[in-house]
Amino acid sequence: MTQFINGQWQAGAGHSMTSSNPANQQVIWQGLTATNEQVQQAVMAAREAQFDWFMLGFDARVAIIEAYKAQLEESKGLIGETIAQETGKPQWETATEAGAMIGKIGLSISAYHKRTGQTESDIPAGRAVLRHKPHGVVAVFGPYNFPGHLPNGHIVPALIAGNTVVFKPSELTPKVAELMVQLWEKAGLPKGVLNLVQGEVETGKALAAHPQIDGLFFTGSSRTGHLLHQQYAGEPGKILALEMGGNNPLIVKDVADTQAAVHDIIQSAYISAGQRCTCARRLYVEKGAKGDELISQLVEAVKKIHVAPWNATPQPFMGSMISETAAKGMVEAQRNLVNLGGTALVELKHLEPATGLVSPGLIDVTQVIELPDEEYFGPLLQVIRYSEFDEAIELANNTRYGLSAGLLADSRDDYDYFLARIRAGIVNWNKQITGASGAAPFGGVGASGNHRASAFYAADYCAYPVASVEADQVSMPAALSPGLSL
Numbered sequence: 001m002t003q004f005i006n007g008q009w010q011a012g013a014g015h016s017m018t019s020s021n022p023a024n025q026q027v028i029w030q031g032l033t034a035t036n037e038q039v040q041q042a043v044m045a046a047r048e049a050q051f052d053w054f055m056l057g058f059d060a061r062v063a064i065i066e067a068y069k070a071q072l073e074e075s076k077g078l079i080g081e082t083i084a085q086e087t088g089k090p091q092w093e094t095a096t097e098a099g100a101m102i103g104k105i106g107l108s109i110s111a112y113h114k115r116t117g118q119t120e121s122d123i124p125a126g127r128a129v130l131r132h133k134p135h136g137v138v139a140v141f142g143p144y145n146f147p148g149h150l151p152n153g154h155i156v157p158a159l160i161a162g163n164t165v166v167f168k169p170s171e172l173t174p175k176v177a178e179l180m181v182q183l184w185e186k187a188g189l190p191k192g193v194l195n196l197v198q199g200e201v202e203t204g205k206a207l208a209a210h211p212q213i214d215g216l217f218f219t220g221s222s223r224t225g226h227l228l229h230q231q232y233a234g235e236p237g238k239i240l241a242l243e244m245g246g247n248n249p250l251i252v253k254d255v256a257d258t259q260a261a262v263h264d265i266i267q268s269a270y271i272s273a274g275q276r277c278t279c280a281r282r283l284y285v286e287k288g289a290k291g292d293e294l295i296s297q298l299v300e301a302v303k304k305i306h307v308a309p310w311n312a313t314p315q316p317f318m319g320s321m322i323s324e325t326a327a328k329g330m331v332e333a334q335r336n337l338v339n340l341g342g343t344a345l346v347e348l349k350h351l352e353p354a355t356g357l358v359s360p361g362l363i364d365v366t367q368v369i370e371l372p373d374e375e376y377f378g379p380l381l382q383v384i385r386y387s388e389f390d391e392a393i394e395l396a397n398n399t400r401y402g403l404s405a406g407l408l409a410d411s412r413d414d415y416d417y418f419l420a421r422i423r424a425g426i427v428n429w430n431k432q433i434t435g436a437s438g439a440a441p442f443g444g445v446g447a448s449g450n451h452r453a454s455a456f457y458a459a460d461y462c463a464y465p466v467a468s469v470e471a472d473q474v475s476m477p478a479a480l481s482p483g484l485s486l
């Protein structure tokens, strides 16, 4: 039973789909995809349930969402293990993803009040009331790299606001999605409020194209996000929130503690085997002896990064990438950069055939004239040597993306200058550029997003404001407008 439609689990009526552990190819989930007819049923179930869900009222909705939180807490270990098995990420890391899912509940309730909610003020003619209403039925699309936390970051605020949801997870992580929906079911969510349709791109297309969708909240690649943006052109009545990838720069300038800088670089570029949208892809290091020393320490540290399957003891820093295909894609990306004139400082290697296990790579691309503005979604960091800070900032900004960026420098003045000039939605100083806080907005500019930041600002795209001027009864004004007599 792979689809959850109108409160019932049912088998897909489409074709066969499997999900396997990318570290050993063991099949961990098997089922049939949803057909267009099942997508239609899911959307109509969400439509049917929406008004009652909204009319239940905020407190009653939140009570169910708190019950879901209790389910998450009870199943925290299982969630972490399922994510690790399906994505290949190490267990220490997926435990933090399960924790972030739990933390999302309190943050989303607080964000609802702070960003939306209801306010009233007295005005001469009565009172002005600001309320927020849900859009209606929203589709949530999830990526594979955070299969629990990131869809959860759309679903929870959407439900708090009174929307109903049709969730289409990544085809690479159906098992995590199924577990999440089972926990909502146990929490007592009324039928039709959250529906799950599993499948590949065709299922996504059917859902995105459904005329009864009022909004679409997407986290995934820039390529797919751009397709959806084109598809929603000419539909101003629908809300589209796009959280997409990046080609994120990190600049190092005059740091006293080189070892600490190396640590921040590694946490920025290689966590989750480089499969975070916030990961550093380009590292700018000053030319000269100090820069050479930093690079040589970085090379040694990258060579020592422990890579192993998700459940290995001791735990590795990097687990497997999501698939063998993804691993091969990174080897191909490295080959392409070498062909363009790059020099591998640490070669990224596919460690075992038929798995997603790769070693981290570091490549000097200073000599590459036309550096591709691509998001290589894996553990491959490109190094560019610069002469002047201005040059480094200009190169860092030379991207169509604008998600995260960072500066490692001991001078506050340097940071203020960088902050004023860099174009990105997440800008950090002397901190890794991954691991953004859910208590802050999360989103990028350029090809990284459409100015609908998620995380704490997700509340904004989950509801629309309704401004009212109200009085308890109809009454005559103190004076009539010129030219009127009654």
Ligand SMILES: NC(=O)C1=CN([C@@H]2O[C@H](COP(=O)(O)OP(=O)(O)OC[C@H]3O[C@@H](n4cnc5c(N)ncnc54)[C@H](O)[C@@H]3O)[C@@H](O)[C@H]2O)C=CC1
Binding pocket: 141, 142, 143, 144, 145, 146, 150, 168, 169, 170, 171, 199, 200, 201, 203, 204, 205, 208, 219, 220, 221, 222, 223, 224, 225, 227, 243, 244, 245, 246, 276, 277, 278, 375, 377, 403, 443, 448
């Ligand atoms: N900005 C952010 O918050 C984040 C962005 N990402 C980005 O996500 C990407 C990795 O995730 P993927 O799963 O590979 O993304 P993806 O774009 O391949 O897939 C995302 C979802 O869209 C669906 N989909 C794919 N093509 C579609 C189409 N034509 N119409 C409708 N639906 C379609 C997929 O089935 C999946 O459910 C990276 O680029 C990463 O940077 C990942 C996490 C956070």
Ligand SMILES: O=C(O)CCC(=O)N[C@@H](CCC(=O)O)C(=O)O
Binding pocket: 145, 146, 149, 150, 153, 275, 276, 277, 278, 279, 433, 434, 435, 436, 437, 438, 439, 442, 454, 455, 456
């Ligand atoms: O959504 C939130 O609560 C905060 C954003 C977040 O968790 N970002 C993570 C993962 C994003 C990704 O998939 O790359 C991060 O910044 O590391």
